[in-house]
Amino acid sequence: MDPRATAAKPAAHPPRGGKRRAVRKRRLGFWRAIGRLFVLGMVLAALSAAWLFLTPSGTALRYRAADTLITTQHRHWAKYIIGEKGLRERVAAYAAKFEQMGEERDTHVIRPPAENGDANPGENVETKPLTQVEEVDGSGYHGYLLTVRDPKKIRLVVPAVKGRGEKVSSMVKRTGAVAGVNAGGFADPNWKGNGFQPIGIVISQGKIYYDGLGGSKSTQIVGIDRDGKMIAGRYTVQELLDMNVSEAVTFQPRLIVNGKGLIKSHKDGWGIAPRTVMGQKEDGSILFLVIDGRQPGYSIGADLYDCQQIMLEHGAVIAANLDGGSSTVLVEEGGKVVNKPASKHGERYLPTAFLVFDDPSSVDVPNIWEGLKPSDIDPSKW
Structure with a gap:
């Protein structure tokens, strides 16, 4: 028998035309799927645009x-x-809205526990801690609330060196403060300012340290008078001096006046951002609210309505916005930063900070702007 007769026959190959048709079919199916996805995407985009602009x-x-x-x-x-x-x-x-929110005159009166009978029988108010920090959380934000029991323990502190601002942690450490938060805003060209030129006015220890109002007759301020009462709203410089305002900076808007909130809803809350807010309770306690932001996964930030509601829930009868954004910072004794500043470089160099002291009378705050006019300062030069 011929051995070639028992050898296996080679496998038959499919026709070349059938193979090409299969490849074309697969390619056609792929592009059809892409086309459907594109059409679906366009439909969804159109529906989203319609919802965003028409509802x-x-x-x-x-x-x-x-x-x-x-x-x-x-x-x-x-x-x-x-x-x-x-x-x-x-x-x-x-x-315009912020200006209007600063017009109503505040009439709140502070009544320390020892005066209004709120202290428990036999309790010595002086034994309570001067400061207390608690965490606050809400939808999309995380922050801290610093309560200062005695408002007269607060001083407005400024940088130690002419020509540049100073980190709040450095101010706290340098002066031996118990705690501190950022205060007023500053000229910030291209968001790279040196933190040395404040916006508006700066008052420390009852004296005008800086006046950048120019032709303006009044400004919205946030501060404290010599009796420990918080002052916020629109005033002339002379009115502030007549009111014995001790520590103050220019900033706005005011959020609470005479116990009522001025911002009606989230849509009027000026967006989501890191925030610093100051308020006062009827017992005189000062509240500093610090909300972190611009950090997905940790804290996006809060709007001013969120901040207002937090302050109302904690008993504030007056409250006002301070500089926020990348300037927002809360510092404890020794210069320890409690929150997470939004700036990628950490703390910013600032012109002012509200600091808390066990003995504020021992604190010397030299006026680094003495003899300088606003036009003498280059806020972008380091």
């Missing part, structure tokens, strides 16, 4: 996002959400 809830979200951008160094990006005209109108509307 009340979508419009509210757009403006909340725009407000959040307005509080950052990327303010101009907000025009891509609400338009260039919308951005200008939004900023102007907030400015």
Whole structure:
């Protein structure tokens, strides 16, 4: 028998035409799937745009996002959400609203526990700790509330060296303070300012340390008078001196006056950002609220309505906004930073800070702006 007759026959190959058709079919299926995804994406984009621009809830979200951008160094990006005209109108509307919020005269009266009978029988008020820090949490934010039992223990401190600001942790450590938070704003060209030129006025120990009002006759301030009463709202410099205001900086808006909140809802809350807020309770205690932000996974930030509600829940009868954003910081004794500042470089160099002292009368705060005019200062030069 011929051995070749029993050898296995080679496997038959499929026709070349069938193989090409299979490849074309697979490619066609792939592009059809891509086409369907593209169409689906376009439909979803159109529906999302319709929701954002044509519904009340979508419009509210757009403006909340725009407000959040307005509080950052990327303010101009907000025009891509609400338009260039919308951005200008939004900023102007907030400015006008904040001005109006500072007009009502505050009439609150502080009643320390020893005077109003709130102290427990036999309890010595002086034995209570001067400061207390507690954590606060809400939807998307984490922060801290510093309570200072005696408002007369607070001083406004400024940098030690002319020409540049100072970190609050450095101020606390240098002066031996018990605690401290950032205070007023400052000229910040291209968000790279040296922290040395304050905005508005600075008052420390009852004296005008800096006056950058120019032709303005009044300004919105946040501070404390010599009796420990918190002062916030619009006043002239002479009014502040007549009221014996001891420590103060220019900033706005005021959030609470005469026990009532001025911000009606989240949509008026000026976006989401790191925040620093000062308030006072009827017993005289000062509240400093510090909210971290711009850190996904930890804390995005809060709007001013959130801050207002926290202060009301803790008994504040007056409260006002201080500088926030990357400046927001809470420091404990020894210069320990409690919160997580939003700046990628850590703490910023600032012109002012509210510090707490066991013995404020022993603290010397030299006026580093003495003899300087606002025009003498280059806020961008380090």
